[in-house]
Amino acid sequence: MATVHAFRTLHPIILVLYVLGVSGIIFFINPVVSFFALMGASVYFSLLVGLPKLLREYGFYLWVGIWMILSYSMFTHNGKTPLFFLNDQAITYEATYKSIVLAVVVLAVSFWLKCYSLIFTSDKVLFLLTKLSTRLGLLCTLSIRFIPLCKAEFKAKQRVLKANGYYQTTSYTDRVVRWLKVYWYVITYTFEHVFLTSAIMRSKGYGYTKKRSHFHLFTFHKKDGWFLLSMLALSGCIVLWHQQYLFYYYPAIKPWAMTWYGATVVALYFLLPSLYEAKEVTQWHYLQSKM
Template sequence: NILKAFANYHPIVLFSYFILVVGMTMFYMHPIYLMISLIFSILLSLQVNRTSFLSGLKWMVPFFLVAAIVNPLISHDGELIILYVDNNPITIEAIVYGFAMSIMICSVIFWFGCYNTIMTSDKFLYLFGKIAPSFALIISLTLRLVPRFKHQIRVIAHAQKTIGMDVTTGSFLHRIKCGIRIISILISWALDNAIETADSMKARGYGMPKRSTFSLFTFEKRDGLLLAIMLILASVNVLGSFLGYNDYYFYPTFSEITFHPISYLLYGSFTLLVAIPVTIELWEALKWRSLISKN
């Protein structure tokens, strides 16, 4: 269930939001920033597509653990040594940094999952279709590629199953044969679909300089207000990073997590930024319930 209230904002507002949130999540390795980003990326993912998010946890949890364990095995920096493996020190700093990297990567993946649902291809083409039509078309098609391939491969697998080419049963050689057949059909479908798409876009004059476009998107006052709020909140954190208030280091040992008025201002502004979609949706839900109760 997509967030209708937030998704109805202008595409430039939606795109700016995800650029700011993903960029700051990747830039700041501060533990408090990472936890805030992870919590709200999970909340937004649950509201955007609960079923897809919960099914994706089957491989995200093992990935999280593997990524966290690998770092102390390849990085031996740090002062707090807990043991030696083949004369290589395993430090607490490296372990914690591995978990921090895993949290950052998982958060970014969750944010991109929400982006892929909310920032649809028509919104992306609206933003970049005139600036770089070929690039916008490639990015738009790429974002649609994985879900379309997943759907099509299920359709092909079900069709092949009806004629006895079931990839889940039979001998090992039989399964390989069925898998190769499904992949071959999928590649043929993809190439045929690419030709049809190219012919369709050419017939519609896509990329021509004098081609007119139609769009339902209009930049309203609420879009300008929300965009200004996002830029102010992001600017507060960028200024804090220049002044060194939200810096955090894992090596050679952990730096101190500060709690003073400026730190609270930075943590609060980042929380408000990442919480914008959830806040807007809750506000609209309360307004709707209020209107129903009055009637």
């Protein structure tokens, strides 16, 4: 498993600004932009967890994408080019095209969220939100913690039950039903567990006084400044050339209007974390003593 830790050690505010930019740019719903968004997220995710894990995730998200494409094109009938008619309603080329782009957007958002759930640890969330409201910070860390906790709990329970012979039956249906029972149990258990922790935190007085000081290790370094500068430069270009990213699908798909520099700027923005990691890795490679 490859481990990179240049981007994740940037200042939390920079990380938040970056992901806000990502979500802003994705909503152009432009085919090229969404493709680059997915590419950037995939590259960075593979740097974080390795290529095999990325491919395994794709195995699941491919089905999500197919489901989205089918359901969107079935319910939207606008568009100039009907492919065929399903129950007297047109399945059009334009709607299918848009559904593919939308599926890519959803995948890109999911993969960016996956990356951020790995790098945006609860100390960063607390650092950002406790100044606004301690309760909000607590709520956010709890809800972010919920899913990993659920996963770990589910795996542990599954191992024990397997060893106990809980799944020893010839019937597939029984196995599925038992699996679902465990799943439901773990979700409710984790819910309780999460709120129990919050009750403990509150009984310790957390969130009741504004005078409580908060320890953190985050300071604004020169590297943060450089990253912010490159981010701002790229997003400034995108705002300046936003006309070419605007896209429409109905009644007919917009003719190609993106220039090579427009595409490059977007690609660079989405690849920024990966490029930063690459730069750090090469720098450290040459800084190491060969003696």
